Each structure stands twice: as C-alpha cells, then as structure tokens.
C-alpha cells in the first residue's frame with residue numbers, strides 16, 4: 061500500500077488510462093515477442109480494437125515492427141509484432157574515476173558500438189571531451205533513432221537539482237552533467253548512481269528479474285555502493301542519496317575516509333582497502349630489511365587490485381591475507397544489509413566476482429555466523445563481462461517507456 065502524497069499527486073484522466081495500457085502492451089510484446097495482436101488481447105484482457113490502436117501507434121513511433129505472418133485456422137493470417145530493437149538505440153555512459161565507457165545499445169541491452177576515454181580530473185574539461193565524442197558516435201550511426209542517454213555515476217544525484225552531489229572517489233562536487241550534454245546532443249539525459257544502475261540492470265535484464273521485487277546491488281570497486289530495490293521500487297531517501305552503506309562506520313575511530321567520516325565500511329571492504337592493506341603489510345621491515353614482494357614481473361609502483369589477486373593466486377601470504385580480510389569485512393556489511401532489509405537477492409558487482417572461489421566461501425561463512433533472521437537471500441556474483449553498470453544505463457532510459465507510471 062502506498063499512501064497518496066497530497067503534495068505530489070496526479071489525478072487520473074483518459075490519457076492516464078491510455079498510457080497504462082500502452083505500457084502494458086509494450087511490456088507484453090517485450091516478453092512474448094513475436095506475438096500477434098490477438099494474443100496480446102488475450103494476455104492483456106484488452107479489446108482487440110484497443111490493442112490494434114496501441115500497436116499502430118507503437119509502430120508509428122518506431123518502438124515495434126511487424127514481422128512474418130503466422131498461421132490461423134481460419135480468417136486473416138496474423139502478423140507478428142516484435143520490438144524494433146535494431147532501430148531504437150540508447151546511449152549508455154559508465155563514468156568511473158579513471159575511465160569512462162560509452163556505448164550504443166539496442167532495446168535488449170546488446171552493445172552495437174563501444175569506446176572509452178580517460179576521465180579527466182577537471183569536470184569542465186571532461187564534459188567538453190565527452191560531448192565531442194558523443195556527437196561523433198551519433199553521427200557515425202545515422203541509421204539509429206536515439207531514445208536518450210543514460211549515465212551511471214560513482215556518486216549520488218540530488219533529486220531536485222539533478223547535480224552530482226556526493227562523489228568522494230571522483231572528487232567532483234555539484235557538477236551539472238545533464239544540461240551541457242542535453243544541449244550538445246539534443247537527447248534527454250538520465251543520471252543514476254552506479255549501484256542503482258546495477259540494480260536496474262538486474263531488474264530489467266537479469267536472470268531472476270521476474271521473480272524478485274526485493275533486490276540489492278552492491279558494487280565493490282574503489283569504494284562500495286549499494287542500490288536498493290524494495291517492494292519493486294528504487295529506494296531514494298531524502299534528496300536521492302539513500303544507499304550509502306559504504307560510508308557507514310563499522311570500526312569506531314577507524315581509518316579516515318574521503319567522505320569526512322571515520323571507519324567507513326568501504327575503508328575495510330573495497331578494492332582500495334585490500335590494496336592499502338597489502339601495500340602496508342608487504343613493505344613492512346622484516347629482520348631489519350625492507351622487503352617488497354612486488355617482484356613477479358609486476359609494477360614497482362602502487363599495486364593494483366588485479367596485482368594483489370594475481371599475487372594471492374601465486375600463494376603470496378600477504379596478498380592472501382589482504383583479500384581474506386577484505387572478504388571478511390564484506391561479509392560483515394552484507395550480513396547487516398541482509399538482516400536489516402531481508403532482500404530476495406544481493407547482486408555483487410566488481411572485480412571480486414572474478415575470484416569468487418576465494419571470496420564467496422568467506423562471505424557466506426560470515427553471513428551465516430551473523431545473520432539470524434529467516435531471510436532467504438541469495439548472493440549472486442555478477443559476471444563482469446556483462447558490464448552491469450553500462451547495462452543499467454540502458455535500463456535507465458528504457459524504464460521511462462516500459463516502467464509502471466506513477467499515478468495518484
């Protein structure tokens with residue numbers, strides 16, 4: 061039950077009814093394609109004539125096309141409808157502290173073109189470069205009709221101003237990406253936090269999307285982000301910044317975090333935490349001599365997370381210890397989320413999923429020792445090859461047309 065918000069409501073009109081029916085038909089086509097008008101009428105309970113009117117409109121707007129004719133026992137042979145996934149394109153942008161990925165995807169979130177650029181430290185410089193790259197990409201594919209741009213960000217977006225307001229790992233503050241990108245491309249831009257984007261990717265394109273309305277996405281990279289979908293809706297909280305469990309203190313008076321707080325979860329359970337712990341313990345003087353074990357053909361400069369994983373695979377004890385410590389802290393935080401929110405699914409996104417045989421058992425063991433509710437939560441590592449952040453940006457644009465409308 062949702063209470064009617066008397067400060068922000070919409071009364072129902074004939075347009076509301078048309079919009080709801082259109083969205084239902086569009087979703088039924090997505091699910092059952094190729095599908096005939098008669099079957100759509102059966103699936104939806106709408107009059108055949110209503111389905112035909114909606115279908116004509118969707119064809120005119122390029123969302124669907126008519127395909128081959130089917131067989132009917134008598135009367136006119138039905139033509140099948142399916143999503144026009146080849147022509148409708150969505151631009152997805154995954155902005156991360158070091159690199160930004162740009163892609164054009166179809167309605168099934170299959171990438172038709174993809175490229176990357178370094179994320180400049182100066183936001184103005186970066187936005188100018190991004191606009192130029194986007195316009196080049198758009199003009200290189202004139203056959204596509206573009207529906208919009210979705211952007212995944214390592215931070216939170218203020219729901220009023222649409223500015224990036226909390227991005228400690230990027231170091232940007234109050235940055236407006238929407239206005240300059242919209243005026244450069246003429247396309248509508250949707251912004252979303254990276255963890256929310258991953259949650260949306262799972263809701264719209266995931267293996268369990270039909271079976272769950274309570275899902276958490278936990279992104280583990282430079283920091284830790286959480287995207288919460290509860291009762292089928294993204295949880296935004298006051299001003300849009302809900303989900304920052306990465307910045308909840310788990311160690312009283314612990315390590316200083318870039319957010320200004322002490323002892324944040326991500327200071328112990330992120331990739332950066334493992335790298336930091338490894339670098340500190342591996343360079344600690346042993347028997348009066350400074351030892352640096354990064355000598356297996358790896359860089360002499362600061363190690364990367366992949367370096368630490370590789371060293372652990374080779375059996376380096378300090379690297380194993382750093383990863384196991386990280387897994388332990390990840391388990392602790394996840395136990396809190398599972399006990400508190402009882403999700404059906406927790407999707408884990410990040411490099412840790414590539415070494416899941418190491419991380420998974422430790423995480424599950426910690427959760428089993430600390431969570432005593434009867435929540436039946438499945439922990440699912442996401443395949444990083446599926447690029448969940450980028451797929452989430454496609455879902456972001458898609459949900460504007462396929463999502464349930466907010467009425468009343």
Ligand SMILES: [Zn+2]
Pocket residue numbers: 306307308317318319320321324
């Ligand atoms: Zn913090």
